[in-house]
Amino acid sequence: MAVSSARRPTLAVVGATGSVGAVLLQILSQHADIWGEIRLVASARSAGRKLSVRGQEVEVVALEESVFDGVDVAMFDVPDDVSAQWAPVAASKGVVVVDNSAAFRMDPDVPLVVPEVNPHAARVRPRGIVANPNCTTLSMIVAVGALHAEFGLRELVVSSYQAVSGAGRAGVETLRAQLSLVAGTELGTSPGDVRRAVGDQTGPFPEPVALNVVPWAGSLREDGWSSEEMKVRDESRKILGLPALPVAVTCVRVPVVTTHSLTVHARFQSEVTVDRAREILATAPGVVLFDNPAAGEFPTPADAVGTDPTWVGRVRRSLDDPTGLELFVCGDNLRKGAALNTAQIAELVAGEFA
Amino acid sequence: MAVSSARRPTLAVVGATGSVGAVLLQILSQHADIWGEIRLVASARSAGRKLSVRGQEVEVVALEESVFDGVDVAMFDVPDDVSAQWAPVAASKGVVVVDNSAAFRMDPDVPLVVPEVNPHAARVRPRGIVANPNCTTLSMIVAVGALHAEFGLRELVVSSYQAVSGAGRAGVETLRAQLSLVAGTELGTSPGDVRRAVGDQTGPFPEPVALNVVPWAGSLREDGWSSEEMKVRDESRKILGLPALPVAVTCVRVPVVTTHSLTVHARFQSEVTVDRAREILATAPGVVLFDNPAAGEFPTPADAVGTDPTWVGRVRRSLDDPTGLELFVCGDNLRKGAALNTAQIAELVAGEFA
Ligand SMILES: NC(=O)c1ccc[n+]([C@@H]2O[C@H](COP(=O)([O-])OP(=O)(O)OC[C@H]3O[C@@H](n4cnc5c(N)ncnc54)[C@H](OP(=O)(O)O)[C@@H]3O)[C@@H](O)[C@H]2O)c1
Ligand SMILES: NC(=O)c1ccc[n+]([C@@H]2O[C@H](COP(=O)([O-])OP(=O)(O)OC[C@H]3O[C@@H](n4cnc5c(N)ncnc54)[C@H](OP(=O)(O)O)[C@@H]3O)[C@@H](O)[C@H]2O)c1
Numbered sequence: 001m002a003v004s005s006a007r008r009p010t011l012a013v014v015g016a017t018g019s020v021g022a023v024l025l026q027i028l029s030q031h032a033d034i035w036g037e038i039r040l041v042a043s044a045r046s047a048g049r050k051l052s053v054r055g056q057e058v059e060v061v062a063l064e065e066s067v068f069d070g071v072d073v074a075m076f077d078v079p080d081d082v083s084a085q086w087a088p089v090a091a092s093k094g095v096v097v098v099d100n101s102a103a104f105r106m107d108p109d110v111p112l113v114v115p116e117v118n119p120h121a122a123r124v125r126p127r128g129i130v131a132n133p134n135c136t137t138l139s140m141i142v143a144v145g146a147l148h149a150e151f152g153l154r155e156l157v158v159s160s161y162q163a164v165s166g167a168g169r170a171g172v173e174t175l176r177a178q179l180s181l182v183a184g185t186e187l188g189t190s191p192g193d194v195r196r197a198v199g200d201q202t203g204p205f206p207e208p209v210a211l212n213v214v215p216w217a218g219s220l221r222e223d224g225w226s227s228e229e230m231k232v233r234d235e236s237r238k239i240l241g242l243p244a245l246p247v248a249v250t251c252v253r254v255p256v257v258t259t260h261s262l263t264v265h266a267r268f269q270s271e272v273t274v275d276r277a278r279e280i281l282a283t284a285p286g287v288v289l290f291d292n293p294a295a296g297e298f299p300t301p302a303d304a305v306g307t308d309p310t311w312v313g314r315v316r317r318s319l320d321d322p323t324g325l326e327l328f329v330c331g332d333n334l335r336k337g338a339a340l341n342t343a344q345i346a347e348l349v350a351g352e353f354a
Numbered sequence: 355m356a357v358s359s360a361r362r363p364t365l366a367v368v369g370a371t372g373s374v375g376a377v378l379l380q381i382l383s384q385h386a387d388i389w390g391e392i393r394l395v396a397s398a399r400s401a402g403r404k405l406s407v408r409g410q411e412v413e414v415v416a417l418e419e420s421v422f423d424g425v426d427v428a429m430f431d432v433p434d435d436v437s438a439q440w441a442p443v444a445a446s447k448g449v450v451v452v453d454n455s456a457a458f459r460m461d462p463d464v465p466l467v468v469p470e471v472n473p474h475a476a477r478v479r480p481r482g483i484v485a486n487p488n489c490t491t492l493s494m495i496v497a498v499g500a501l502h503a504e505f506g507l508r509e510l511v512v513s514s515y516q517a518v519s520g521a522g523r524a525g526v527e528t529l530r531a532q533l534s535l536v537a538g539t540e541l542g543t544s545p546g547d548v549r550r551a552v553g554d555q556t557g558p559f560p561e562p563v564a565l566n567v568v569p570w571a572g573s574l575r576e577d578g579w580s581s582e583e584m585k586v587r588d589e590s591r592k593i594l595g596l597p598a599l600p601v602a603v604t605c606v607r608v609p610v611v612t613t614h615s616l617t618v619h620a621r622f623q624s625e626v627t628v629d630r631a632r633e634i635l636a637t638a639p640g641v642v643l644f645d646n647p648a649a650g651e652f653p654t655p656a657d658a659v660g661t662d663p664t665w666v667g668r669v670r671r672s673l674d675d676p677t678g679l680e681l682f683v684c685g686d687n688l689r690k691g692a693a694l695n696t697a698q699i700a701e702l703v704a705g706e707f708a
Contacts (some may be wrong), residue, residue: 091597159617161514161606176537183530183537194656206650213515213608213615215652215668215682223628224647224670231671246674250617250682252515254567255609261567263513263604265619274577293574297562300568302548312570317580319587320600328569328604 008036010070011346012095014086015077016040016051016060020100023339024077027055031343034350041067059063068093072353073346076100077338079295093341098130098345100338105131105235114138115344116286117145122348135337136160136217136228136251137235139260140329142336146284147325148240148278152269154323156236157248161261162217162228163301164253166333167204174203175255178210187207205253212313214253215266226251258334259301264327271322274315281312286336291315304330308340362390363707364424365700366449368440369431370394370405370414373523377693378431379407385697388704395421422447426443426707427700430454431692445482452484452699454692459485459589466592468492469698470640476702484699489691490514490571490582490605491589493614494683494691496664500638501631501679504596506623508677510590511602515615516571516582517655518607520687521558528557528608532564544675559607568607581607607638613655618681625676628669635666640690645669658684662694 013028015021021042028038030052039049040060047062061067063082068074068090076083076090076099083101090097104110104127111121112131122130133141140158147153164171181197198208207214218227233247256263281289290299291313299311311330318324331337367382371376375396382392386408394414395404401416405688415421417436422428430437430444437455437602444451458464458481465475466485476484487495494512501507518525535551552562561568572581587601606613635643644653645667653665665684672678685691 020552144540153644156696157511157602157619161608179533179537183533192656193659207654208656210655211610213610214654215615215617216647220647224645225673226647244674246672248511248672248678248680249621250619250668250676250683251678252615252617254515256565256567261569261606263569263606265511265602265604291578293578295568298568298569300561302546302562302566305548314578314604318600318602319579320598320602324602326602326604328606 007353008034009072009350010037010039011035012039012041012067012071012074013077014041014063014074017042017046017049018077019165020077020334020338023334023354024075024343025051027339027343031347034347039067040073065089068095071095073098073349075342075346077342087129088127089202094123096128096130096349098132098342098349100132100139100342102134102231105127106132106238112235113345114141114145114341115348116142117239118241119348122345130349132338132342132345133239133332134231135166136162136260136262137232137239137339138341139263139310139331139333140262141236141239142284142286143281143312143327143329144264144266145240146280146287147268150274150280153240153242153245154267154269155246155267157265158232159263160251161250161256162251162253163256163258163260163333164209165258166260168216172203172257174201174205175209175236175257177201178208182210187212201343208302209253209255211255215250217251217253256301258332259305259330260333260337261301261328261330264329265318265324266327267321267324269323272317272325274317277315277325281315286310287312289313298328299330301330305332308335309331310336361707362388363426363704364391364393365389365433366393366395366421366425366428368395368428371396371400371403372431373519374431374688374692375686378429378697381404381697383408385701388701393421398679402649405443419443422449425449425704427452429696429700435666441483442481446637450479450482450484450703452486452696452703454486454696456488456585457570458483459487460592466589467699468495468499468593468637468695469615470496470704471593473702474597476699484703486692486696486699487555487589487593489687490516490614490616491586492691492695493569493664493685493687494600494616494618495590495593496638496640497511497618497635497666497681497683498590498618500634500641501620501622504634505626505629505636507594507596507599507620508623509600509621511619512586513617514603514605515608515610516605517564517610517612517687519612519616520571520614524558526611528559529563529611530554531555532562563607565609569604571605571607603700610655612686613659614687615682615684618683619678620681621675621678623677625680626671631636631669631679636671640664641666643667646650652682653684655684659686659688660689662689664690
């Protein structure tokens with residue numbers, strides 16, 4: 001989006017030193033003409049560090065009220081409790097906050113925005129805050145949203161194959177450490193081998209993740225559900241504007257560094273055809289259709305990692321339900337799943353200052 | 355099952371030198387009192403090799419018609435085309451064949467048997483052949499069958515997390531080779547770096563499987579479905595005796611050596627409760643209920659590998675459908691998924707000789 005150079009808004013990036021922050025700084029360097037001043041903010045621990053953005057070294061400042069003076073838009077990429085405390089402080093000073101934590105996503109006075117799906121929602125923000133969805137929801141919602149706009153979604157059943165970087169830097173380090181213990185060995189064929197090698201080095205995961213899959217992400221909610229599963233259901237409903245949509249989710253961690261994948265079983269209001277579904281996905285903004293099994297084409301994390309769009313393949317009509325579609329989707333959890341969507345929301349807001 | 359020692363049936367193991375064959379010989383050693391003579395059969399390439407079974411060295415003989423002389427039961431663990439040719443030869447000599455290939459599974463005159471689910475079916479075998487289901491179906495069907503017996507199954511939506519040993523020894527070697535290329539490196543965070551490292555060393559898989567997940571198993575069928583997905587649907591329907599059951603499946607390969615996992619979304623004829631579902635699963639033969647997320651308990655391949663039962667956890671009632679259940683299941687694809695189920699069927703048949 002082109003913003004007149006007469007008045008380029010001032011941006012603060014809160015959490016600039018984190019893993020989402022790092023990807024955000026790359027994206028800001030690519031979209032260099034949107035913003036006037038860019039302030040980098042983190043905890044007092046990082047004050048004085050220099051980070052590169054738009055080819056320039058910028059000094060990180062510690063989070064305090066005065067960092068928001070003269071700021072138009074602030075992106076928050078910090079833990080939930082830091083957002084919960086500081087986003088309202090920034091908003092009270094007239095700053096539009098785009099928050100990437102879970103603190104405000106389900107607040108009815110905070111829109112939850114995916115620019116390809118519900119851009120209009122970003123304009124109505126009673127608390128001065130716009131929330132960014134969690135990475136698992138974001139990895140599939142652009143594709144699902146495009147199909148919903150045409151066919152009218154009636155039900156979702158999804159299973160995730162989630163990358164370890166969704167658990168931050170600690171997740172990545174844990175997988176690397178475990179892999180170096182098991183690679184080149186005969187491990188992984190007898191009971192307990194992987195667990196014996198890895199011991200209690202399970203990092204942010206409850207079980208070893210190398211040569212394994214772990215059906216758990218987040219914390220325990222009611223009736224055996226994980227917080228991650230509840231987020232996918234609640235956030236999908238809110239983004240699509242379908243508060244009663246039936247959504248069944250099982251979230252599973254896999255030994256992939258970056259890029260979440262999901263299988264999607266979607267049922268619609270009326271009959272669907274694969275040809276029309278493919279046309280929609282081939283032309284939807286933010287979606288790449290990669291779907292030609294005869295030529296060995298279907299998305300994998302190795303294809304999608306480091307790219308912006310949601311990759312979609314394995315598009316099939318449900319064999320026993322002419323209103324159903326089966327899909328396999330991949331999205332980079334650090335780009336569209338976090339930093340990119342935040343940047344896109346902030347750019348939508350920046351347009352209001354033009 | 356105890357068989358009177360007066361008349362212990364004679365067994366032939368065809369494909370004794372393969373990866374399923376190797377696990378079968380272990381199982382036969384554990385169930386040592388069932389069989390009289392055990393003959394080991396493979397291709398001419400293996401004739402004269404010695405393999406250990408029940409603590410004794412037995413010489414492998416080449417497959418030819420005379421190996422079935424005096425044999426009561428033959429287990430076939432060979433490629434589809436070898437079974438297609440030789441199982442009828444054995445059957446014509448009065449041998450009961452238990453076949454682990456895909457050659458006869460959908461033949462209406464061949465029962466497809468899971469002893470915990472439909473043992474009675476093994477008694478009616480117009481062609482003298484009993485078929486063993488494929489490993490992905492077997493990894494979940496014992497648990498699903500137990501719930502079906504109580505609640506009446508109405509629909510299945512499943513996604514698989516399939517181990518590389520499902521593609522035989524070549525699959526295991528491919529994952530090991532790929533892991534030793536990527537472990538200890540910074541690979542897997544930038545686009546294409548796994549693919550660059552692995553090159554065309556993708557073995558039996560269409561894409562790299564280390565640090566990746568690959569939504570493809572088997573060969574291409576109509577309308578974009580894979581043969582593996584069609585097997586899960588067709589075989590589940592046949593085993594459960596529900597020829598019109600709606601089944602939606604997406605099969606995905608993951609970097610796990612042995613043990614297939616699946617997410618299962620199952621809908622039943624009437625309301626279900628998690629308490630009753632757990633009671634059923636806790637007492638069902640061949641099932642281990644491992645389901646206490648508060649204590650970090652849910653099944654993973656690292657738990658189930660090398661064990662006999664189907665491990666079930668993450669038992670939840672669907673939030674938007676009182677007739678629905680969500681499960682996560684793990685089963686060792688070489689044991690219950692292949693060799694163990696074959697041995698169990700053969701033992702059912704052996705009972706007829708008692
Ligand atoms: N990783 C993902 O895939 C992903 C996806 C979507 C959303 N998110 C969400 O995005 C947020 C950041 O995640 P992340 O993975 O980037 O985490 P991270 O790598 O742990 O980074 C955390 C950032 O927050 C800053 N911070 C922590 N405490 C602070 C405080 N008291 N005051 C000011 N700054 C503070 C840190 O600064 P210091 O360096 O100074 O400590 C750092 O910049 C979280 O809410 C997360 O849930 C993550
Ligand atoms: N791996 C699994 O998870 C799995 C699960 C369920 C079912 N299955 C099925 O079980 C069967 C065996 O699979 P596997 O993984 O054990 O395969 P494998 O490791 O490749 O072993 C193949 C076996 O078949 C024998 N064989 C091949 N051609 C033959 C011929 N012309 N005459 C006689 N014997 C011949 C081989 O003997 P030589 O050593 O002499 O070549 C070997 O014993 C296949 O139908 C497979 O689809 C496999």
